[in-house]
Amino acid sequence: MFRRCVLSLCSSVGICIQPQPALAQPSVTPRALIEQAAGAVGRLESIPPEFVLEWTAKGVLNQSAEHQGRHPATNEFTPFTEAGMLDPERRTVSIEYHEQRLDGSWEHARETATYPDRWGITGVGEHWSVHFESPRFEAEKWRRMVRRFPVALMSELIEQAPAFSVVTEAPGSVHLRGVLSTGETATVEISTTGAHLLSIRYQTDIPTLGLVGVVWRFSDYRPLRPDIQFPFRYEVEVDGRPYIRMESEQASLVRREESRLVADASRQPLGEPRAAPANFFDPSRSARVSTERPGVFLLTSLRTGFHVLFIELQDRVIAIDAPAGYPLLREIPAGDAAPGVDPGALTRRYIQLIRETVPDKPIGAVILTHFHSDHAGGLREFVAAGAEVIASVRARESVERLINGPTAAGDELSTHPRPLRFRGVEDRLTIDDPVNPIEVLAMPGNPHSEDLLAVHLPSCNAVYAADLIYPTPDAAEFPSPAHSVTARYFLSWLESMRIDPEIVYSSHGSPRAGREHIASLRRLRVP
Numbered sequence: 001m002f003r004r005c006v007l008s009l010c011s012s013v014g015i016c017i018q019p020q021p022a023l024a025q026p027s028v029t030p031r032a033l034i035e036q037a038a039g040a041v042g043r044l045e046s047i048p049p050e051f052v053l054e055w056t057a058k059g060v061l062n063q064s065a066e067h068q069g070r071h072p073a074t075n076e077f078t079p080f081t082e083a084g085m086l087d088p089e090r091r092t093v094s095i096e097y098h099e100q101r102l103d104g105s106w107e108h109a110r111e112t113a114t115y116p117d118r119w120g121i122t123g124v125g126e127h128w129s130v131h132f133e134s135p136r137f138e139a140e141k142w143r144r145m146v147r148r149f150p151v152a153l154m155s156e157l158i159e160q161a162p163a164f165s166v167v168t169e170a171p172g173s174v175h176l177r178g179v180l181s182t183g184e185t186a187t188v189e190i191s192t193t194g195a196h197l198l199s200i201r202y203q204t205d206i207p208t209l210g211l212v213g214v215v216w217r218f219s220d221y222r223p224l225r226p227d228i229q230f231p232f233r234y235e236v237e238v239d240g241r242p243y244i245r246m247e248s249e250q251a252s253l254v255r256r257e258e259s260r261l262v263a264d265a266s267r268q269p270l271g272e273p274r275a276a277p278a279n280f281f282d283p284s285r286s287a288r289v290s291t292e293r294p295g296v297f298l299l300t301s302l303r304t305g306f307h308v309l310f311i312e313l314q315d316r317v318i319a320i321d322a323p324a325g326y327p328l329l330r331e332i333p334a335g336d337a338a339p340g341v342d343p344g345a346l347t348r349r350y351i352q353l354i355r356e357t358v359p360d361k362p363i364g365a366v367i368l369t370h371f372h373s374d375h376a377g378g379l380r381e382f383v384a385a386g387a388e389v390i391a392s393v394r395a396r397e398s399v400e401r402l403i404n405g406p407t408a409a410g411d412e413l414s415t416h417p418r419p420l421r422f423r424g425v426e427d428r429l430t431i432d433d434p435v436n437p438i439e440v441l442a443m444p445g446n447p448h449s450e451d452l453l454a455v456h457l458p459s460c461n462a463v464y465a466a467d468l469i470y471p472t473p474d475a476a477e478f479p480s481p482a483h484s485v486t487a488r489y490f491l492s493w494l495e496s497m498r499i500d501p502e503i504v505y506s507s508h509g510s511p512r513a514g515r516e517h518i519a520s521l522r523r524l525r526v527p
């Protein structure tokens, strides 16, 4: 049809337009493909109302620096296990996981969402739990958490079929691109031979990486019932690198009253939100600035359990860290642990509070303790505000990528670009000031992150430390076993630097650790 029009244009007007190849007509409609796949994989509605889906899986998690690990752009994997339960009738999804980190710390927690009322995370066998009940994100939370189950994704794709179209057809599979019910664009790949859902891919803005592609692949489908199939393997790739690879040990449909996770969740219900040491943003809490001594300001609870310091010098302000949330890569698309906000939101709030506290001086620089999402993900906001970036020489490439690369946010720095001013710290950097001189110190050989820096304020014998200690309000409970390896390192580092601080300000947990906490650390080292 197209070709004929072009030819007639040639003959009647006397100009010739090169004929273009017509788009290949897809051989099947998106709806037919989706329905075929739903017929094989099943749908949420295929699970009988008295049953829940349970599974356990074992695998590995990439711990490169972009994912809160030690070195940038590496594939260092650590063990990860999960057990979960999906209850479509009660609209509940619960995932219990155990994560072992490269720095020797671990996290064992259970995340539960019930649509549309609440979402929470509980430390299993630990002292903390947080939960949110916020209409701002709850409805989407359930969707993002359950899309990892092809059986749930198929139900959504059937609803959304009119918003999908065929983009490519390859032997054995078809890619459909369209819009999910929560508004994001995604591409799904359906096998034409087994009619399985093979993958889903989308772009997401990750605070440490900028805009990158994420792909979930499902394989090794096995029947749980004649009309329901479960993928016994899945893997997630972020920006072309493997992020997680999991294999299920078992998956089955069990009666609700026989489900271990349903029983555990009701035995240990989500508690009231607590301040520490959960690392999640709680929209109901508000940040507070306190003056620790003239010119030294502590900003607590920028989100739950996250605190920063900023220091007023004679002619400028120096801030420490550029906070953002964490991307929750186990959701589709990745949500943010600071829900409902863009990667720059926490740091914008931080900058606003600095300006309210010290209205007459510019923000001269921001010191990054290390390039993890929660400490550096808001960096673009500081650069947009004209601040120099002081960070480890080992963080330079990551910083450059974040400042110069694409982001989805369309933030201040993309509308008003500014060049990056970077000052790298090898071992030590001293910032002179008559009242509040600052020493920025490398922490060589630390287990947490190769670019980790500490900030020492000699005038008040204080140290700001990130991620090595998680102070509890009661020094007798400190340090928690989950962080004893990093806490030990911190003590030996203090000793090697001959620093015996009066106070340690901590990014996580309680904001201040005093002499009693240091004494607890020393006891930990006594065998």
Ligand SMILES: [Zn+2]
Residues within 6 Å of the ligand: 068, 370, 372, 448, 449, 467
């Ligand atoms: Zn960290």
